[in-house]
Amino acid sequence: MAREFTRVGVVGLGTMGAGIVEVFARNGIDVTAVEISDGALERGRATLTGSTDRAVAKGKLAEAERDALLARVDFRVGLDALHDVDLVIEAVPEHLDLKQRIFAELDRVCKPEAILATNTSSLSVTEISVATTRPNQVIGIHFFNPAPVMKLVEVVRTVVTSADVVADVEALCERLGKVDVTISDRAGFIANALLFGYLNHAVGMFEARYATREDIDAAMKLGCGLPMGPLALMDLIGLDTAYEILDTMYRRGGRDRRHAPAPLLKQMVTAGLLGRKSGRGFYTYERPGSPKVVPDEFTPLVADAALADGARAIAKVGVVGSGTMATGIIEVFAKAGYEIISVTRGAEKSAKVCEAVKTSLNKGVVRGKISESDRDDALGRITWSATLEHLADVDLVVEAVIEELSVKKALFASLDEICKPGVVLATTTSSLPVIDVAMATQRPADVIGLHFFNPAPIMPLVEIVQTIRTSAETSATARAVTARLGKTGVVCGDRSGFIVNALLFPYLNDAVKMLEASYSTADDIDYAMKLGCGYPMGPFELLDVVGLDVSLAIQQELYLELREPGFAPAPLLEHLVTAGYLGRKSGRGFRDHTRR
Numbered sequence: 026m027a028r029e030f031t032r033v034g035v036v037g038l039g040t041m042g043a044g045i046v047e048v049f050a051r052n053g054i055d056v057t058a059v060e061i062s063d064g065a066l067e068r069g070r071a072t073l074t075g076s077t078d079r080a081v082a083k084g085k086l087a088e089a090e091r092d093a094l095l096a097r098v099d100f101r102v103g104l105d106a107l108h109d110v111d112l113v114i115e116a117v118p119e120h121l122d123l124k125q126r127i128f129a130e131l132d133r134v135c136k137p138e139a140i141l142a143t144n145t146s147s148l149s150v151t152e153i154s155v156a157t158t159r160p161n162q163v164i165g166i167h168f169f170n171p172a173p174v175m176k177l178v179e180v181v182r183t184v185v186t187s188a189d190v191v192a193d194v195e196a197l198c199e200r201l202g203k204v205d206v207t208i209s210d211r212a213g214f215i216a217n218a219l220l221f222g223y224l225n226h227a228v229g230m231f232e233a234r235y236a237t238r239e240d241i242d243a244a245m246k247l248g249c250g251l252p253m254g255p256l257a258l259m260d261l262i263g264l265d266t267a268y269e270i271l272d273t274m275y276r277r278g279g280r281d282r283r284h285a286p287a288p289l290l291k292q293m294v295t296a297g298l299l300g301r302k303s304g305r306g307f308y309t310y311e312r313p314g315s316p317k318v319v320p321d322e323f324t325p326l327v328a329d330a331a332l333a334d335g336a337r338a339i340a341k342v343g344v345v346g347s348g349t350m351a352t353g354i355i356e357v358f359a360k361a362g363y364e365i366i367s368v369t370r371g372a373e374k375s376a377k378v379c380e381a382v383k384t385s386l387n388k389g390v391v392r393g394k395i396s397e398s399d400r401d402d403a404l405g406r407i408t409w410s411a412t413l414e415h416l417a418d419v420d421l422v423v424e425a426v427i428e429e430l431s432v433k434k435a436l437f438a439s440l441d442e443i444c445k446p447g448v449v450l451a452t453t454t455s456s457l458p459v460i461d462v463a464m465a466t467q468r469p470a471d472v473i474g475l476h477f478f479n480p481a482p483i484m485p486l487v488e489i490v491q492t493i494r495t496s497a498e499t500s501a502t503a504r505a506v507t508a509r510l511g512k513t514g515v516v517c518g519d520r521s522g523f524i525v526n527a528l529l530f531p532y533l534n535d536a537v538k539m540l541e542a543s544y545s546t547a548d549d550i551d552y553a554m555k556l557g558c559g560y561p562m563g564p565f566e567l568l569d570v571v572g573l574d575v576s577l578a579i580q581q582e583l584y585l586e587l588r589e590p591g592f593a594p595a596p597l598l599e600h601l602v603t604a605g606y607l608g609r610k611s612g613r614g615f616r617d618h619t620r621r
């Protein structure tokens with residue numbers, strides 16, 4: 026017979042514990058909430074009341090419900106209070122010895138049939154379980170932060186966890202309105218194993234001053250639709266907790282250097298900069314525990330006027346190319362009021378691009394996004410040409426031709442001869458070094474990367490890629506133009522993958538490796554990232570949309586440039602590409618798209 030869970034215990038009321046208490050109490054389950062000291066208990070209580078008060082203020086919880094919820098929680102100091110609970114979830118700091126001590130004590134205090142669960146993110150549930158005399162009743166119940174919001178729970182069964190314990194915990198998750206994925210005991214389980222390499226990489230980028238914290242976060246939010254940027258997420262997780270998770274994953278997960286905590290993390294933890302909970306981490310918060318970011322000495326002065334400082338005036342723009350990106354970019358510039366000269370390799374291609382721009386603008390009219398007269402004005406601003414010489418007097422050229430270095434270099438050499446002095450020459454390359462293109466000209470200071478995302482008219486992000494030769498004036502011009510296009514520009518250095526692809530593709534590649542290792546299924550991995558981390562698509566859904574061949578090519582570039590062993594493309598990805606399984610475009614990738 027399935028167990029009844031009428032009273033549960035939660036040990037440790039920090040970032041996770043307080044949220045877990047709320048999840049149970051919201052679902053009508055009595056909770057004994059335990060801390061180590063009166064002070065910590067009061068902080069835990071304040072977190073819970075703060076969160077439920079916010080829910081009331083937002084109209085998500087009635088006052089009476091909040092009162093009933095709070096009345097279900099019995100706040101206590103010391104583990105002895107847990108003698109009558111049916112299940113305990115431990116959420117103390119991520120240290121094996123501490124957790125083992127607590128489990129030995131819980132084993133002594135709790136009734137024999139009680140289930141003992143850990144919320145650990147990276148430690149071995151098996152190692153924790155052997156501190157008790159009932160390892161078959163020990164299980165991992167890994168909630169996601171913030172626990173009341175995130176739908177996913179990873180249920181971690183060890184080799185000795187009883188099947189009935191797993192089944193009862195799965196049923197409990199359902200009662201809590203959560204979606205569970207049940208997996209075996211491996212460092213980082215699904216979500217963290219895929220998340221933390223990415224987070225650590227983002228910290229490394231920030232540490233190397235590759236881009237600012239705001240730009241790294243904006244890039245991932247706007248480029249990938251993530252609910253938070255990686256550095257803001259680190260602050261939410263807690264830098265001490267993140268450090269411990271990375272450290273454990275590094276040691277347990279095959280010493281992948283990508284999990285070796287970035288040195289900056291250790292320094293910040295030592296300095297007491299723990300993220301939201303201490304009021305300061307990568308960002309500064311209104312007060313400890315507050316989600317509200319306040320300006321500090323690193324906050325950029327974002328006034329548009331300041332952006333334009335030193336920027337050259339741009340009125341006439343040349344766009345070279347006739348593919349998807351060129352078409353979208355022409356539309357974006359035309360809508361923003363620039364005069365455009367589109368240069369393709371022939372009248373036929375120009376006619377096709379023109380048709381595509383018209384179709385897209387017409388769709389905008391149908392959807393009420395642009396008026397008919399604005400559409401006509403935008404189209405009227407575009408001149409169609411097949412001759413590069415027509416770019417002699419433009420102020421900015423945006424190149425969006427085929428992704429081949431020799432072609433781009435030859436084009437830039439020609440532009441160098443044709444264009445007037447002072448023109449800004451931009452490439453939209455997503456994987457080639459901008460400096461290679463810049464050095465094909467006699468004016469590398471005027472060359473910059475403007476990496477638009479597909480579809481350009483919709484995606485709000487542009488990566489502005491500065492080479493070591495790009496002048497401040499060119500960069501200011503690129504930022505001013507991007508702002509006038511209504512896009513968010515993020516500035517970064519000239520490294521393979523810039524910000525977004527460098528952070529995104531290794532994560533996708535890791536997901537493929539996880540599938541290849543048969544740790545979980547494509548469906549569960551997709552669920553884990555969507556429901557545990559709020560990603561708009563799971564990694565396999567995204568790979569099928571992007572194209573497996575494109576993904577493989579990007580991953581190969583990253584691997585070649587950075588020589589990071591962990592970036593080596595997953596053999597399964599290579600095999601699928603060889604087999605012609607390229608994703609949606611070929612009808613089959615990780616999933617079969619022909620049967621719909």
Ligand SMILES: NC(=O)c1ccc[n+]([C@@H]2O[C@H](COP(=O)([O-])OP(=O)(O)OC[C@H]3O[C@@H](n4cnc5c(N)ncnc54)[C@H](O)[C@@H]3O)[C@@H](O)[C@H]2O)c1
Nearest residue numbers: 037038039040041060061065116117119145146170262266
């Ligand atoms: N932060 C996250 O995003 C996140 C997400 C999922 C899981 N986890 C995991 O949850 C666990 C807790 O992490 P956190 O971020 O909430 O940590 P935290 O530092 O915010 O909170 C830990 C709490 O445990 C209390 N504590 C310490 N020793 C205790 C004891 N002997 N008895 C009772 N309470 C004690 C502390 O006073 C503190 O309030 C870790 O295992 C972590 O890996 C964290």
